[in-house]
Structure formats: C-alpha cells, structure tokens
Amino acid sequence: MPASAVELHHVSKRYLLGEDHAPGATLRDAITGVFRHRGWRHRGERAEIWSLRDVDLTVAAGESLGIIGRNGAGKSTLLKVLTRITEPTSGVSRTRGRVGALLEVGTGFHPELTGRENVFLNGAILGMSRQQIKREYDAIVDFSGIERFLDTPVKRYSSGMYLRLAFAVAAHLQADIxxxxEILAVGDADFQRKCLGKMAEVERSGRTVLFASHNLEAIVRLCPESIWLDRGRLLARGPSEQIVDAYLASGVSRTPTSRYDDPAEPVALRSVSVLDASGRSSAVLRRAEPFTIEVCFEVARPVPGLDLSVVLSTLRDVRVLDEAWSDSTATGRGGPGRYRARLLVPPALAVGEYTVGVWLGTAFEAVLWQEGALQFRLEGDTHGRAERLVQLSLGWEVQRVPTTDSVGQRGCDWTPPDQVGA
Ligand SMILES: Nc1ncnc2c1ncn2[C@@H]1O[C@H](COP(=O)(O)OP(=O)(O)OP(=O)(O)O)[C@@H](O)[C@H]1O
Ligand SMILES: [Mg+2]
Incomplete structure (x- = not known):
C-alpha cells in the first residue's frame, strides 16, 4: 500500500461568530460570513459554527482528490487545517511531504514583498535551496505571464495578477502535496485552461493533489476520486463521477409528475410524468427496463402541424435524447382537444440522473418549452463504468480462432502486413 500523504483523524473546527477572522481569511469570507450568520446571535451569547465535524480522511501519496460541497460546507477550512494555516479545534491532522498551497486569493504571499521576493520566500518555506528555486524561477515567471510586475510589491497587484503568480509558484515549486x-473563480478562461493543464501535469508527475472547486467538470476531469462535504461533515467519498452526480441530485427534488394549469393559448401543458415498466409513476426507475414519458397537453385553437418533442438531459446538460412526435407520425396533428402522448424509451440509457424537457411547436415557431419539467433517476449496475451515456448491453460474438484456420475469414485478417496482397 502506498504511504499516505494526508491523514485527518476526527478533525473538527469550530469558529465563534464575531471572532476576528483569521489572517488567512479573505474579505469575501468576512462579507459572506456577515450575511450567513446575521441574526444568529442571542443576547450576548456567542453563536458558534462547526466548519468541520469529525472528519476522517486519508489521501494516499500520488492520489488526486476532489473536494466538493455547497458554499460554507467546510472545503476551505479543511484545506486550511491541513496546510496549518489554522489549527483544528480537536482531532489530528498530519501531512507527509512538503505542502504547496494555493488557497483563495489573499493567502500565501507577503503583501509588502515584491513578486520576485515572494517566489523565493515560498520556495524557502517549502524547504528548497536558493539554487533549486533559481532553476525553477524562469518557468514560474514564464507561466505567470506577469514578468513586468515582478519587482512590484504584490499588494499593488490586481487579484488576477496575484492569482497568476500564486498558481505559477504553487505549480512549479517542488511540493509533494x-x-x-477554487483557482477557477478568478482569472480569464485562457489562464484557467492553463492552470487545469498544469494541474493535470502535476498529477501525472505523481504528486498528491487536493482540489476544492465548484467547477464539477474540472473535478471530474482531474480527480479520479472526490469527497463531498456537507455542513462540515464528510458525507461521501468515491469515484468523482458518482459523487458529483449524487451531489447534483441532492440539490433538486425528484418528482415523478409535474402538473400545470396555465391557460391554453393556444396550447398548454397539463402534466409530464415518468412511468415505470408497470405503468406506475415513479422518480426512480430500473435502468434495465423500458420506461415511459407521458405528456398531457391541451390545444384550445387549431395549430396545424403541431409537434411535440421530449428531451432527456443529464444534470450536466448533455442532451441524450430528443424525440419528436413528427418523426413517427406525418400528418393531421394539431386539432383542438386534450391529448395524452406517451413515449416508450427502451433500456438504453446509463445509470444516472436525468431531467425531462418538453417542447411544443410547429416547423415555424416554438409555442412552448418547458425545461426541467421533472427529474428522475435510472438505477442499476454500472459494472464499474459510470461515465458512459449509453448502456446497451449489446451481444458479443467472440470465437477463439484455431491457429490452423485459414486467414482472412469473417473480416478478422490474421495476415501479417508484409504478406498482404502477396
Ligand atoms: N475565520 C472564520 N471565522 C468565522 N467563521 C468562519 C471562518 N472561516 C470560515 N468560517 C465559517 O466556516 C464555515 C465553512 O467555511 P468554508 O470557507 O470552509 O466553506 P467552503 O466550503 O470553502 O465555502 P465556499 O464554497 O463558499 O468557498 C462557513 O460557515 C464560514 O462562514
Ligand atoms: Mg471556500
């Protein structure tokens, strides 16, 4: 088993509200803190908040771990505890190896020192010799793209410049962890891409990466595993794709049926439901069975050529299905009346959360588009491959070909390339 780079045992962190913010806390922390906790204090009592509660965590050396959770969940606190910017109220935090930290803009650098001096200071804190730092210096400057400002005290930097230098330092100095x-909160899209690329490189070089972010795509791309923090507690850990899905799903309540009572001008939705294989409305369905999307709508005035389509999307807005009524029925659509339309979906989609959107219109105009009409989940075995969109369980035909068999049969060409055409 590889040695662990990070170990947290029963780590809890309590803040007393009204307590001065730690030097590492940013202005944003201070401002959001005020809004989050206004009104919590009663008659001189000091309200307390547990930013972390009894967190146990081991991260193996060389592992990349994503950290997700809502605002105030404790992500930054966790990182501050393990970089020793703040002490846990109880529990033990251990790290093995040199820790290079890029926390929120506002930590890590000394404001009075110049960019150049801060690079050397950070290197020294990481235990690197002057020679070693010098060797990395040009790469840092180059990556940061702020060469002209390196002799300016960093307190005069814009937050973007600061971030560029901070990231360059964190990525190039020889930290083991x-x-x-949340690097991605600041900086332009180009620089963000550059940062993500660099992080992937750091990861490939076998160093340990801990990455807290609201950018779930980046988390999935960079970190095979993630943890999910919720109000200071470690709620789950697992493959990033699954943790991200669970996290996203927790934010939206699943509903098997949505009802509408808008006036039909000239068309209105009445309900959208998802039905399981036995016709019951349900928000959790078995992946391996067909299911039905049922749309009830009303047409008050004739809409010649009325068309209906149902769109299924993943929670990350990837459209996996867009089926139109007109694809199967050519004419005679759109007379006044009440309609019940059912779309039978075969067991083709992978395990996961889906939203249903409904579109009504004609070839010339959209009359109605109900996005996210409802959300449901397909449950089942992923066979360890949670990332696919489609799971067809297609039939295989595999034969072991006898070595004496003649070559080129049934498309499997065993002829060595230099004999082809000979
Ligand atoms: N220095 C501090 N003093 C008082 N409360 C604090 C301090 N730092 C953090 N907190 C509180 O601890 C809780 C966890 O905050 P933390 O910054 O760790 O959350 P987060 O998950 O990083 O949130 P975000 O997604 O907004 O960055 C919040 O309620 C926050 O207000
Ligand atoms: Mg944070």
Missing part, C-alpha cells in the same frame, strides 16, 4: 482552492 499541492493544495488548490
């Missing part, structure tokens, strides 16, 4: 907190 790289801790990154």
């Amino acid at each position: 790289m801790v990154v907190d």
Whole structure:
C-alpha cells in the first residue's frame, strides 16, 4: 500500500461568530460570513459554527482528490487545517511531504514583498535551496505571464495578477502535496485552461493533489476520486463521477409528475410524468427496463402541424435524447382537444440522473418549452463504468480462432502486413 500523504483523524473546527477572522481569511469570507450568520446571535451569547465535524480522511501519496460541497460546507477550512494555516479545534491532522498551497486569493504571499521576493520566500518555506528555486524561477515567471510586475510589491497587484503568480509558484515549486482552492473563480478562461493543464501535469508527475472547486467538470476531469462535504461533515467519498452526480441530485427534488394549469393559448401543458415498466409513476426507475414519458397537453385553437418533442438531459446538460412526435407520425396533428402522448424509451440509457424537457411547436415557431419539467433517476449496475451515456448491453460474438484456420475469414485478417496482397 502506498504511504499516505494526508491523514485527518476526527478533525473538527469550530469558529465563534464575531471572532476576528483569521489572517488567512479573505474579505469575501468576512462579507459572506456577515450575511450567513446575521441574526444568529442571542443576547450576548456567542453563536458558534462547526466548519468541520469529525472528519476522517486519508489521501494516499500520488492520489488526486476532489473536494466538493455547497458554499460554507467546510472545503476551505479543511484545506486550511491541513496546510496549518489554522489549527483544528480537536482531532489530528498530519501531512507527509512538503505542502504547496494555493488557497483563495489573499493567502500565501507577503503583501509588502515584491513578486520576485515572494517566489523565493515560498520556495524557502517549502524547504528548497536558493539554487533549486533559481532553476525553477524562469518557468514560474514564464507561466505567470506577469514578468513586468515582478519587482512590484504584490499588494499593488490586481487579484488576477496575484492569482497568476500564486498558481505559477504553487505549480512549479517542488511540493509533494499541492493544495488548490477554487483557482477557477478568478482569472480569464485562457489562464484557467492553463492552470487545469498544469494541474493535470502535476498529477501525472505523481504528486498528491487536493482540489476544492465548484467547477464539477474540472473535478471530474482531474480527480479520479472526490469527497463531498456537507455542513462540515464528510458525507461521501468515491469515484468523482458518482459523487458529483449524487451531489447534483441532492440539490433538486425528484418528482415523478409535474402538473400545470396555465391557460391554453393556444396550447398548454397539463402534466409530464415518468412511468415505470408497470405503468406506475415513479422518480426512480430500473435502468434495465423500458420506461415511459407521458405528456398531457391541451390545444384550445387549431395549430396545424403541431409537434411535440421530449428531451432527456443529464444534470450536466448533455442532451441524450430528443424525440419528436413528427418523426413517427406525418400528418393531421394539431386539432383542438386534450391529448395524452406517451413515449416508450427502451433500456438504453446509463445509470444516472436525468431531467425531462418538453417542447411544443410547429416547423415555424416554438409555442412552448418547458425545461426541467421533472427529474428522475435510472438505477442499476454500472459494472464499474459510470461515465458512459449509453448502456446497451449489446451481444458479443467472440470465437477463439484455431491457429490452423485459414486467414482472412469473417473480416478478422490474421495476415501479417508484409504478406498482404502477396
Ligand atoms: N475565520 C472564520 N471565522 C468565522 N467563521 C468562519 C471562518 N472561516 C470560515 N468560517 C465559517 O466556516 C464555515 C465553512 O467555511 P468554508 O470557507 O470552509 O466553506 P467552503 O466550503 O470553502 O465555502 P465556499 O464554497 O463558499 O468557498 C462557513 O460557515 C464560514 O462562514
Ligand atoms: Mg471556500
């Protein structure tokens, strides 16, 4: 088993509200803190908040771990505890190896020192010799793209410049553990791409990466595993794709049926439901069975050529299905009346959360588009491959070909390339 780079045992962190913010806390922390906790204090009592509660966590050396959770969940606190910017109220935090941290803009650098001096200071904190730092210096400057400002005290930097230098330092100095907190909140899209690329490189070089972010795509791309923090507690850990799905699903309540009572001008939705294989309305369905999307709508005035389509999307807005009524029925659509339309979906989609959107219109105009009409989940075995969109369980035909068999049969060409056409 590889040695662990990070170990947290029963780590809890309590803040007393009204307590001065730690030097590492940012202005944003201070401002959001005020809004989050206004009104909590009663008659001189000091309300307390547990930013972390009894967190146990082991991260193996060389592992990349994503950290997700809502605002105030404790992500930054966790990273501050393990970089020793703040002490846990109880429990033990241990790290093995040099920790290079890129926390929120506002930590890590000394404001009075210049960019150049801060690079050397950070290197020294990481235990690197001057020679070693010098060797990395050009790469840092180059990556940061702020060469002209290196002799300016960093307190005069814009937050973007600051972030560029901070990221360049964290990525190039020889830390064994790289801790990154929401780099993507600041900086332009180009620089963000550059940062993500660099992080992937750091990861490939075998260093340990801890990455807290609200950018779930980046988390999935960079970190095979993630943890999910919720109000200071470690709620789940597992493959990032699954943790992200569970996290996303927790934010929206699943409903098997949505009803509408808008006036039909000239068309209105009445209900959208998802029905399981036995016709019951349900928000959790078995992946391996067909299911039905049922749409009831009303047409008050004739809409010649009325068309209906149902769109299924993943929670990350990837359209996996867009089926139109007109694809199967050619004419005679759109007379006044009440309609019940059913679309039978075969067991083709992978395990996961889906939303249903409904579109009504004609070839010339959209009359109605109900996005996210409802959300449901397909449950089942992923066979360890949670990332696919389609799971057809197609039939295989595999034969073991006898070595004496003649070559080129049934498309399997065993002829060595130099004999082809000979
Ligand atoms: N220095 C501090 N003093 C008082 N409360 C604090 C301090 N730092 C953090 N907190 C509180 O601890 C809780 C966890 O905050 P933390 O910054 O760790 O959350 P987060 O998951 O990083 O959130 P975000 O997604 O907004 O960055 C919040 O309620 C926050 O207000
Ligand atoms: Mg944070």
